[in-house]
Amino acid sequence: MAHPVALAGVLALLSVILAIHNWHKTSERVPLWWDLQAHPWLFVPRWFGLLFLPVLTFLIPYLVYLVSLQDNNVQSAGEESKRSVDRLILFPAFFIFTVQNFVILPAAESKTHNFDANFFVAVVALWLLWLGHVVQSLEPNSLFGLITPWTSDSSNFTYTQQIGGKILEVSAVILLIAAWFVPIGWPLLVVLLVFFLGPFVVIWGLSYGYTTSSSGADQPLLNN
Template identity: 25%
Template sequence: MKKHLIPILMILISISLWLIFYPQLPDQVPMQWGVDGSVNWSASKFIALFTNNGMYVLLYLIILFSPKIDPKKKNYQQFSRSYEIITYSVMGLFLLINLVTLFKSLGYPLQIHFFIPILVGLLLIIFGNYMQTIKPNWLFGIRTPWTLDNEEVWRKTHRLGARIFIILGFILITTPFISDQYVLPVTLISIFVGALIPIFYSYYLYQKLNKSGR
């Protein structure tokens, strides 16, 4: 029960603060911002409260119940500590995003385009540091047909993926400090390349091991 206390407390903090400040929120609450900090679209404050916190609760339910229905659920026992740290990190990130959204809507001079890339970058660095300890599963990690079918492919792909995630994390952390015109291209290219490399690498390893009869 203790391992569930912190995520549940985070959710309660988010919902409580949204309810406390709900009367002070404007009729339209920003829901998405561009790389320059401009608002792309807004929603009514009720929809904003329900959507932001509803997605938060749904995220935790997915994290909570996935190990119980995962075909590889026995593997979770082998990386329970890493799973717990990653869970806290993901839930912490979404709590901070919720709070930044809330207080930005209340008129506080928070720079969304500055905070969010740094927070996501830190999450990727944390995830990268624990990636090599994750055993095959259907929720966390680089889940391709080849990694899920072969534990050696999973292990070696995640060894490479750990380095890539850490590099991507540092790149995202630096984006708030570069010119706005370069933020989107740098972010998209980095994520695209960073996602493709482990996929192709896992396929290459799988084919190589199959040819060698392993």
């Protein structure tokens, strides 16, 4: 896999190129936020609305990468775990790139400026599915994965990533299906909150339950 920051830079540059290419198709002010019915209610200058997310496409992975260099556990992990970390560093770029070019840009070009809420929720579901798959390959660390107050114990960390990853995968599949059938508005928002935030609440509970059970191991992570 190429360096995640380099790939993030490529995606950011591509987003800028697409924004410039479609510049003439948008109005002087473009939508940045929408109401529950996916109608725009907050507009910003075109340069900000079309270029803000491309900047984040590169900036967020770059900052996360810099932070990852400070964790000895990340740097000394096996190759499979390092590949998973690289994917976690890069994934915000993929997510923002997709939202920018398949949700924000089409809305900016549309006469109604409506937000494609169903597609956005489907993208969130795919992100959740991908996250659930990747975290299962992580070795203990304090930065990446499903981190709870109890995953400083290496055994708890491994358990949390394994069981938590599977929970995220199941929740993501349900959310992905629901994204295309649940009406836009409060119903879609409630479904998004339940199947996006709900799994993390369950994972915290399971992580806590594991560390208080007799099966919890006492193997703290290495000091950074």
